Amino acid sequence: MSSSAFKVLSLVLSAFAIVQMTIGGDPDILTDFISPINGIIDGNFFTFTGFRALSGQKTPPQAFKVIKASGAEFPALIGQSVSYAVLEFPAGSINPPHTHPRSAELLLVTQGALQVGFVDTTNKLFTQSLQAGDMFVFPKGLVHFQHNADANNPALALSAFGSANAGTVSLPNTLFNSSIDDTVLALAFKTQVSTIQSLKKGFAP
Structure with a gap:
């Protein structure tokens, strides 16, 4: 085999290995x-009560809010490849564009209505108007959003994930509340540094 053919084959195999790693989900467990370390295993370990606060809540939060039941909040989920989140949308609020690098998201609207959408890898936007009882799937790793366009009524949704730790990358926060150089962002967004600096002010603590 020639040196150039070997290099091409090595490159193809490396690319294949990287693709396999990136599409892999939670690792399988052998038990x-x-x-838990130094913990007691009983029914309490397999019970999550963090959503009880919703039953007594009379008014929605002032801003969009997520209550998670992932591996961090509910350790029994670690290794089980599942998790949930409750999404609370006050009137007119939004869950900004974001991604979940380790899982698809299956969203069920339980109250109110939501405008939702995602952008695929060809830059095509898919949107839908959801009512209570409707479900929508956001494919793994793709940029997506949810918006309660109703100016008067709140909305509530439940999201299921195929990972105990789906991860969330909020695009506005990641881009404008990090230490990425202003010039890099200005070039990327084809705008002026002053515009980037104005956007960053909105994320300052």
Whole structure:
């Protein structure tokens, strides 16, 4: 085999390996569940009560809010490849464009209505208007959003994930509340540095 053919084959195999790593989900575990270190295993370990606060809540939050039941909040999920989140939308609020690098998201609207959408890798936008009882799937890793366009009524949704830690990358926060150089962002967005600096002010603590 020639040196150039070997290099091409090595490149193809490396690319294939990288693709396989990026599409992999949570690793399989070799036990029924993962026990906590120095913890007691009983029914409480497999119970999450963090959503109880919703039952007594009389008014929606002032801004968009997420209550998560992921591996961090509910350790029994670690190794089980599942998690949930409750999304609370006050009137007119938005869950900004973001991605989940480790899972698709299956969203169920339980109250109110939402405008939702995602952008695929060809830059095509898919949108839908959802009512209570409707479901929508956001494919793994793609940029998506949810918006309660109703100026008077709140909305509530439940999201299911195929990972105990789906991860969230909020695009506005990641881009404008990080230490990425202003010039880099200005070039990327084809705008002026002053515009980037104005945007960053909105994310300052």
